[in-house]
Amino acid sequence: MKNKYDPEKVKLDAYEQSIEDAIDYNKLKRPSSKRMKELKAAATATLKALKDTRANIRINGGDMLALRRRAQEAGLPYQTFIAHIMHLYLTDQLVNLKEVQKMANAGVFGRRKAGT
Numbered sequence: 001m002k003n004k005y006d007p008e009k010v011k012l013d014a015y016e017q018s019i020e021d022a023i024d025y026n027k028l029k030r031p032s033s034k035r036m037k038e039l040k041a042a043a044t045a046t047l048k049a050l051k052d053t054r055a056n057i058r059i060n061g062g063d064m065l066a067l068r069r070r071a072q073e074a075g076l077p078y079q080t081f082i083a084h085i086m087h088l089y090l091t092d093q094l095v096n097l098k099e100v101q102k103m104a105n106a107g108v109f110g111r112r113k114a115g116t
Contacts, residue, residue, distance in 0.1 A: 009075030051083075 012020060031039065059067075071081035088094040103109065 006075045009073065011074065 067082060068078045071078040074081060076084070085094065
């Protein structure tokens with residue numbers, strides 16, 4: 001069974017939430033069936049072009065269960081979730097929140113003055 005997007009399970013950051021809040025769903029119109037087919041074909045072609053390499057790995061069973069749980073909490077298929085984590089890591093966007101908190105508690109970031 002293919003997982004479907006469930007907006008109730010997806011956690012949005014503040015920027016994403018601001019976009020979501022700005023959308024007036026009552027004004028949106030459903031595309032014609034012809035246009036929908038065109039859009040689906042374009043999306044499929046784009047995904048095939050972006051995801052052109054396959055990888056098979058062996059992973060600890062406990063880690064796999066944890067990955068699947070986290071993916072489910074995020075409302076994503078686990079393979080998409082793993083690919084996303086890898087992308088964040090490789091683009092230096094993956095952040096260890098516990099380490100950042102330790103640094104903040106140690107005063108590494110300093111204090112901002114009011115109004116800055």
